Amino acid sequence: MAIPFVYHIRSVRARWTSTIVAVLGIAGTVGVFVAMLSLAKGFQATLVASGSPDNALIVRAGATSEMTSGVPLDSVKIIQDAPGIARGPEGPLVTPEAVLMAPIPLISTGTQANVELRGVSPNVLEIRRQVKIAEGRMFRGGMAEVIVGKNATKTYSGLRIGDTISLGTQRWQVVGIFDAGGSSFDSEVWGDSHLLSQAYGRPENNFQSVTVHLTSPNSLTQLKDSVTADPRLNVDVTREIDYYAKQSTAMTTLITILGGFVATIMAIGAIFGALNTMYSAVADRGREIATMRALGFGGAAVVFSFLVEA
8 A cells, every 4th residue: 555645745844944955955966067067168158259160260380279379470471372361452361469468457356367468450350250349449550559358348447448558568548349249359458469569578570370361161271271381381270260169178178077076076965965864754753654554554655655755
């Protein structure tokens, strides 16, 4: 004879405190794991959104990222004439870029935090077409002017239109705010690559990477074959969206592993907590179990009843 289901409901209601503790322990474990996976997925989505299938990114051969790369001006001039690169009214759609870091105070705390500075060419908006000027205007080449990602203006102080900020050895005027569609560029500061390199004492004729706009997404192979076969060049060519996807892999894997480790530890604790709760529930209900047996309920029915309650 089976024990009525209503008995399980009333039993849980009678011991609601221990029930809530067990439920919260398990829910906390699930919540932490979901949060870590969401963080990893969000980080990956933000970085991948920075790339475009219509662009190619060129770095020094063997470089693992832009920060560890170096492409001299002589190589940039050779790359500009390579097949597969789109051309605009003023020439090839190529932007050699210098990538730097600068400390800027946070709005929330006033403490310094690193912001990525990207030295670009004035034609960068023709190449990265997902980036639009939301307020103000584009900086002028050869002038100490910068444009700022929309997220950076909300996070760091002194980055509103009309503000002047000290970067390296120069003062720069903020002349525009750009919207990069939720990509990592939204947290960057962009200015003239030559002037930014000058301000930080870097060689003006050396860049971290070169981004080019392709004549079509299928032109990547043509461009790659041309520049990698040129003995004057020592570079790797990657589709921009693939580069950022690869950059996100290491951090995403780290966050996922860390989240899995923390969730596993919490899960073990939650399981022991639930087992302890059920053990206490059984140990404290000896008379209740005896009464059910006296009423004619079999041992299997009693065990099944506690399993349903658990």
